[in-house]
Amino acid sequence: MSIELRHLRCFLAIAEESSVTGAAARLNLSQPSVSRSLAALERHLGTRLVDRSTHHLALTREGHAFREKAAAALTAFDEALDAGRLLRPPLRLGHAWSALGTYTTPLLRRWAQEHPDTPIELLRIDDRTAGLTQGRVDAAVLRGAVDTPGLATAPLFTEARVAAVTADGPLAERAALSLADLSAEPVVLNTVSGLTTLDLWPAASRPTRTLTVRNTDDWLTAIATGNAVGVSAAATAAMHPNPGVVYRPLTDAPATPVHLAWRPTAPHPAIPALITLIREVAGG
Incomplete structure (x- = not known):
């Protein structure tokens, strides 16, 4: 059986939700279908990606390593089919809620003035990494401790x-x-x-x-x-x-620490400029 993109999407959803049931709900698939996709992927790779022996589903060491590669593969595929990104690649910035708070609008306005060739797409995605581990965004605003493996982070500011x-x-x-x-x-x-x-x-x-x-x-x-x-x-x-x-x-x-997070294996080139500008706006 050949492995398709749907197998990778199922695995990443399982990793993010820590649950086959939650992954099925997110993908609008049946639970048996998601389980079969995971099993097929594990057979193809010849290793277990998910540890089912504990009360809470968790990734194995191999699963953590494969997660980053799967996310990068999906990102590359989606970007390859997006003709608009070939000439003017936007910076997709994810957040799960509240974005950058009161700094959001000032940041977006200054960014549009100072970086007109790299528009920001602000995307609200309801998961712990705001779509980052799914490959749906280039960077994400995350609050609290960031303990997801394979992510690079930069502190931005703190909030009450x-x-x-x-x-x-x-x-x-x-x-x-x-x-x-x-x-x-x-x-x-x-x-x-x-x-x-x-x-x-x-x-x-x-x-x-x-x-x-x-x-x-x-x-x-x-x-x-x-x-x-x-x-x-x-x-x-x-x-x-x-x-x-x-x-x-x-x-x-x-207080709550606020970070910018991204995947270090294939970072968007505008991320350093984004960090600098957020800190300027927040500091001002």
């Missing part, structure tokens, strides 16, 4: 964290909130691309009720309807206003 609460609830009446103020409420967690986990709270005062969602839109809906409270970076308040949600400063939550 905010609490997000329903606009007509008692917590909205306060000027600022603490983590303890939220611990008695159900907390909504974006398990696909979100930054917040229960580890943000001290072990003795962690929330006991959670609600999980898979994207920022559902996160906002859960808060606006009064079903939960949330924690996010300050950029979310700027980029996702919602009449049913009020954002308040969190007085005791650590």
